[in-house]
Amino acid sequence: MSRTPEVHVPETRDMSPRAVLWSAAGLVAFVAVALGLVAGLVHLLGHGRGPTPVTAPPPMAGGAPLDEVPYLGGAQVRARAEAELTRYGWADRDAGRAIIPIDRAMDLLARKGWPDPDDRNGDDRNAGGPE
CATH class of the missing domain: 1.20.5 (Single alpha-helices involved in coiled-coils or other helix-helix interfaces)
Incomplete structure (x- = not known):
């Protein structure tokens, strides 16, 4: 086999x-x-038409924006920001909301703590200590 x-x-x-x-x-x-x-x-x-031509942006009335020419206008922006952060004024006079300098606001928050939104009568139960 x-x-x-x-x-x-x-x-x-x-x-x-x-x-x-x-x-x-x-x-x-x-x-x-x-x-x-x-x-x-x-x-x-x-x-297949070729690259799109690149054109320069139109000139701006107030000068060049800061991101295009970083060294132009920076002092003006810093001065305006400093003025906003250090001024007193009214945000909403009718509601009793005022604008205060940022250093003063941080000092108040450090001493008193964050305001309680449920405390509508303005009493100071959550105060962190004497003023």
């Missing part, structure tokens, strides 16, 4: 040169069609 092993016989002929040439021609045709499709899509979507 022994089986004889199958013997593989090597091929005796090569591939046809005509089939190789047709395969290469088909590959070249496929690549050409794919490139044509991509070029058509690029043209259709408008990306």
Whole structure:
């Protein structure tokens, strides 16, 4: 009952040169069609028009903004901010809300604590100590 092993016989002929040439021609045709499709899509979507020209922004009446020319106008901005942070005034006179300098406000918060929004009658139960 022994089986004889199958013997593989090597091929005796090569591939046809005509089939190789047709395969290469088909590959070249496929690549050409794919490139044509991509070029058509690029043209259709408008990306083949070249770069968009960059134009300078129009001049501003008050001078250049700080982010374009950082060394121009910085002193004016700092002076205006300093004036806002150190002034007294009314935010809403009818509601009794005043504007006070930031240093004074921080000092009051440090001594008295944050105001209680439920305390509507203005009494100082949450005070952190004497004034």
